[in-house]
Amino acid sequence: MNLLTPFQYSFMNEALFVGAVVGAVCAVLSCYLVLKGWSLMGDAVSHAVLPGVVGAYLLGWPITVGAFASGLLCAVATGWIKSNTRIKEDTVMGIVFTGLFAFGLVLFTKVETEAHLNHILFGNILGIERGDMIETLVAAFVTLTLILFMRKDLLLFCFDSAHASAIGLNTNLLYYMLLALLAGTIVASLQAVGIILVVAMLVTPGCTARLLTDRFDRMLMVSVGSSVLASCLGVYVSFFINGSTGACIVLAQALLFALAFVFGPKHGLLAARKRLA
Amino acid sequence: MHDTAPPPSIDVDDVTVAYNNGHIALRDVSFKLDAGTICALVGINGSGKSTLFKSIMGFLRPAKGGVRIAGLTVEAARRRQLVAYVPQSEEVDWTFPVSVWDVAMMGRYGHMNFMRIPRAEDKRVAQECLERVGMSGFKERQIGELSGGQKKRVFLARALAQRGRIMLLDEPFTGVDVQTESAIIDLLRDLRDAGHIILVSTHNLGSVPEFCDQVVLVNRTVLAFGPTEQVFTEDNLASAFGGVLRQFQFEQSTIQDHDGRTVKLLTDDERPLVFGKDGHLEYTDRQGREQLVKKREKEARA
Secondary structure, three states: OOOOHHHHOHHHHHHHHHHHHHHHHHHHHHHHHHHHOOHHHHHHHHHHHHHHHHHHHHHOOOHHHHHHHHHHHHHHHHHHHHHOOOOOHHHHHHHHHHHHHHHHHHHHHHOOOOOOHHHHHHOOHHHOOHHHHHHHHHHHHHHHHHHHHHHHHHHHHHHOHHHHHHOOOOHHHHHHHHHHHHHHHHHHHHHHHHHHHHHHHHHHHHHHHHHHOOOHHHHHHHHHHHHHHHHHHHHHHHHHHOOOHHHHHHHHHHHHHHHHHHHOOOOOHHHHHHHHO | OOOOOOOOEEEEEEEEEEOOOOOEEEEEEEEEEEOOEEEEEEOOOOOOHHHHHHHHHOOOOOOEEEEEEOOEEHHHHHHOOOEEEEOOHHHOOOOOOOEHHHHHHHOOHHHOOOOOOOOHHHHHHHHHHHHHOOOHHHOOOEHHHOOHHHHHHHHHHHHHHHOOOEEEEEOOOOOOOHHHHHHHHHHHHHHHHOOOEEEEEEOOHHHHHHHOOEEEEEOOOEEEEEEHHHHOOHHHHHHHHOOOOEEEEEOOOOOOOOOOOOEEEEEOOOOOEEEOOOOOEOOOOOOOOHHHHHHHHHHHHO
8 A cells, every 4th residue: 555545546536526625615714704703603503504414304305405404593593592682692602503403413313314423423525425425516616606706795794894884785694695605614514524523624724824814815815725735635644544534634724723823924923932032 | 976966964863772682772862964064972981872873874773763864764875875984993803814905995895896896996096095094105014014093094094985975983083193183183174174974983072172063962862962162061071971081170370370260171081171261162273263262362351
């Protein structure tokens, strides 16, 4: 077995391809989430997807549709409860998403499904089936295209929603748009890294890029680059160490973040030390 | 393009704003501003200044009453981008990865197509507005790398680039150096002379008489509204601020013999507000107010 062995298997090539696509979509969205301060929202929506996945299976719908619906339900319910109580948003979110996740788990154990719980929770990129792969690619394509068209409005919404509103943009629409894009991205990533680890895909690349640049366009590119690299590295390494692929991808991202944190040319730890000295 | 637009006006009519938890932030607020005025919105923290701003911007729906901008509903006014907003510095994420140029360009988004691709005209206006606030040499700077005064001027440029004829400024002088403060005041005066309406929320009492034509004093409702000379009185300010203000009384005058009257200085933190012995407003800049000074001398002699 040499270093090129992985590329002789079609499942490895497919996994590398899907990993790269999912990595790219997550990376683009992650820039917005990090800037908007919505990391916890990513965590919440991803967990809340579970009852939707099971529900869609029961009704014979595509898993994508169910996951999307229950992810959005979590965000909308959070907003509604927050505006009708004195409890703060992050706290409400903690209650709503854990509740939905637990409901999904109970539902899952009560229902006979072909899907493997481990695959939904931790992803199954090496064993991805053709149908699932197409669903993933469609979700990824739709999400990416929408972000591309809306990128400036979304950025303004993250930066200064009061101004966005003052110049006539519909900020409510942008809010739900960003939520829907988040849910869509999570749906696209389910097969690759699963519910538990998708939040890392949604947060880490944006953070890494934020440490390396002060311009949004460059931040997007750095984020996508680091995320695609991490996905490929993770898939590749998992072949040799026979580890969980999703976890390997996330580890690779954490590694890239650590490198940026320490060696970043302007905002890195060493650069800051040097400036002080 | 704006020649055909109706002249700007802000008409706040009997507005009451309540939050979901039942807390009433503003009650029965009414005032009206016409074209060509600088108006200060003065009150303590929590007096409803920002709530009033949000109602005028249409972010909050009043429980009672309504706001009309240039005769239009706030929603229609927003679609026409009539109201530009300069946020408080504390509200802005200064580490955000955008440059000075990006921020000025944001003022033009409403004039662009849905992809927000700038045309030559948008670039020209953004450039012109940055020049007007003296920031065109900093276009490529990330906004966090600016001084307090420069930061404020960038957001002013954005508001100018929007080409709205009504401008709301939230605490424009906080963290701003004296030079920038007077530059901003000059700019606001120019806009006023061009027929704009400028509404400034501030707790910087000392600067208000320097450049504001009108004052709205608020504390959960409008305590007083009208020309600065009439509204900015000791009694009104005392009722708006209660015991919040620091007060100094100079019983020994250093200039004239002591005649039993005192000069009073009121300040909450920044520029002090000075009341003369007759309770009149003292200006640091007496230019253009020679008439007033003479009149007071005459009064004093009488």
